Amino acid sequence: MKSYSRGGAAAQRKTLRKTFAPLRRCVRSFFLIAVVLTCLTNASSQTKPSRAHASLSPEAKALLEDAIGVVCTQAKLDPKSSVAIDEMQARPSLPLHSPDARAGAERAQRLLPLAKELVINSLNQLSTDYGFANSRNFNLRLRQAIARVNSVKRVRPDMESRDNASVYLSRPHVITFGTIFLAGLRSDEGMISVLAHELMHIADGDNDSLRVLVAAVGNKASDLTGLDIHGQRSEEVTCDLIGAMAARAYIVTSPGYESVARRLARSIQHNCVELDEGDEDHLSPRNTIRALLALNPGLVRELINDRF
Ligand SMILES: [Zn+2]
Numbered sequence: 591m592k593s594y595s596r597g598g599a600a601a602q603r604k605t606l607r608k609t610f611a612p613l614r615r616c617v618r619s620f621f622l623i624a625v626v627l628t629c630l631t632n633a634s635s636q637t638k639p640s641r642a643h644a645s646l647s648p649e650a651k652a653l654l655e656d657a658i659g660v661v662c663t664q665a666k667l668d669p670k671s672s673v674a675i676d677e678m679q680a681r682p683s684l685p686l687h688s689p690d691a692r693a694g695a696e697r698a699q700r701l702l703p704l705a706k707e708l709v710i711n712s713l714n715q716l717s718t719d720y721g722f723a724n725s726r727n728f729n730l731r732l733r734q735a736i737a738r739v740n741s742v743k744r745v746r747p748d749m750e751s752r753d754n755a756s757v758y759l760s761r762p763h764v765i766t767f768g769t770i771f772l773a774g775l776r777s778d779e780g781m782i783s784v785l786a787h788e789l790m791h792i793a794d795g796d797n798d799s800l801r802v803l804v805a806a807v808g809n810k811a812s813d814l815t816g817l818d819i820h821g822q823r824s825e826e827v828t829c830d831l832i833g834a835m836a837a838r839a840y841i842v843t844s845p846g847y848e849s850v851a852r853r854l855a856r857s858i859q860h861n862c863v864e865l866d867e868g869d870e871d872h873l874s875p876r877n878t879i880r881a882l883l884a885l886n887p888g889l890v891r892e893l894i895n896d897r898f
Contacts, residue, residue: 674863709790804824807828834889851893
């Protein structure tokens with residue numbers, strides 16, 4: 591039984607989901623301010639001492655923070671930047687037929703086939719990078735995961751989902767996408783990143799069949815950042831990593847007149863929040879960026895070197 595959400599009102603929805611929609615898996619569920627959650631967040635591990643091995647050097651940490659600066663500066667300068675998730679949370683509901691929601695839904699549906707292809711390539715790459723390519727058992731699971739990704743057919747816009755995108759594992763051919771979220775992702779790069787995140791949940795499936803890969807990514811992210819990234823947090827970070835990899839691959843194969851840094855930033859900048867709170871299942875948004883960039887130093891270099 592799985593249900594993942596973040597925060598205040600969302601926490602109430604979580605109860606309902608557990609009761610009535612037990613196989614729903616949330617990709618992004620964003621939050622209202624709630625004292626109880628603040629307490630939970632503070633209690634649950636935003637910082638933990640780094641392990642001695644594999645942690646980032648001071649120079650790498652400084653570069654990483656510079657790269658976050660690029661991402662979140664672009665959020666203010668780029669007309670196609672993704673809206674921060676705390677800002678989306680504060681917006682009023684958006685009707686299905688509003689122009690921005692419709693444009694977002696059309697973008698999502700148009701990009702879905704490409705996002706599937708990019709996710710499959712990224713999953714193969716990640717499996718090789720983490721040393722699972724020669725495991726027969728893992729490769730069987732990977733083939734099944736890829737089949738699940740290939741079977742996704744449709745994005746369903748949903749006003750009630752607001753700023754969330756979700757997958758009900760009882761309906762694995764559909765990604766449900768809140769209209770506020772659809773409208774807030776104003777670029778192909780941002781949309782591919784979130785579609786890829788959802789598709790990675792579908793790849794993992796209701797039996798967590800890619801759990802060894804997910805755990806390896808979480809362990810590495812924990813080592814590099816000193817943050818507690820285990821359990822569901824590992825899956826969320828892995829989904830975000832696949833999202834960033836898919837968006838980068840898209841950028842490489844579709845050159846444009848905009849800077850690479852600006853386009854890369856779109857894949858993660860919905861995390862450039864003012865209100866930076868996490869929960870048991872999710873790192874805080876800004877720590878999510880930190881973990882992604884720690885896992886992907888190539889992204890740091892490209893953000894820094896191509897910022898102008
Ligand atoms: Zn997710």
